[in-house]
Amino acid sequence: MIYLGIFFLGLQLGATACAISCMPVISPILLANGENKTKAFAILTQFFGAKVFAYMILSILGFFGAGIIKTLINEMFFVQILGFFIMILGAGLLYSSFMSNGCKTSCDSSKLSTTNYLAIGFFSSFSICTPLMSLMLFSSSANSLYISMAYGLCFGLGVVLIPFLFFYFFIFQISSGITKELFRYKQHIQVFASLLLILIGLLVYLEYLSL
Numbered sequence: 001m002i003y004l005g006i007f008f009l010g011l012q013l014g015a016t017a018c019a020i021s022c023m024p025v026i027s028p029i030l031l032a033n034g035e036n037k038t039k040a041f042a043i044l045t046q047f048f049g050a051k052v053f054a055y056m057i058l059s060i061l062g063f064f065g066a067g068i069i070k071t072l073i074n075e076m077f078f079v080q081i082l083g084f085f086i087m088i089l090g091a092g093l094l095y096s097s098f099m100s101n102g103c104k105t106s107c108d109s110s111k112l113s114t115t116n117y118l119a120i121g122f123f124s125s126f127s128i129c130t131p132l133m134s135l136m137l138f139s140s141s142a143n144s145l146y147i148s149m150a151y152g153l154c155f156g157l158g159v160v161l162i163p164f165l166f167f168y169f170f171i172f173q174i175s176s177g178i179t180k181e182l183f184r185y186k187q188h189i190q191v192f193a194s195l196l197l198i199l200i201g202l203l204v205y206l207e208y209l210s211l
Helices: 002-032 037-064 066-075 078-099 110-123 130-140 145-181 183-205
Strands: none
Touching: 002 037, 002 078, 002 130, 002 145, 002 183, 037 110, 037 130, 037 145, 078 110, 078 183, 130 145
16 A cells, blocks of 8 residues: 555656656657657657656665765755756757758767666656655665665656656647648757757756756
8 A cells, every 4th residue: 555655646746846847858859859759759768767767766775764865965966967968968969950961870869869868867856855755754664675666666657657648648749740740840940949958958057947
């Protein structure tokens, strides 16, 4: 029963703050890749899968001591790392949008993008909030490491469920429709989305925007 409770705890977070905070990053990415449903699904899976993994890591840290994660967040610059990866992703998408018309194989930036999708999803989860602190409290009282990992898994699945469905079935449909209707302006849309990502990354890096 406790697993279900932790799942709903994550679901509560995912239905509010997570969906809104993910929007500035995910929306431009889907806009730039709106014509490819398979790629959009892969992007969302990588992004939100990394968030689930991050919550499992946080649960493990909570199991060994809730104070550890507070120390890590205070000493490590997760916000700056997140902003850096967002800017790198935007730059990579910008590069590929200009080079896609001139080459077929050597300009593939999928590996770079995959790394950044995973990194952004992972580092965006390191934000202390009441539900996350509750997860760590549960993990600190778990009887074994595997139980704490299960707590993190249930919490993470709850967090990402609603945002994943929202972005895939709503935002993706909008971006897909835009790129299909304005296919001749595809490069312009990709450039706009890339520049928007770079701007968002810079704002996150400078701590003017919180994800």
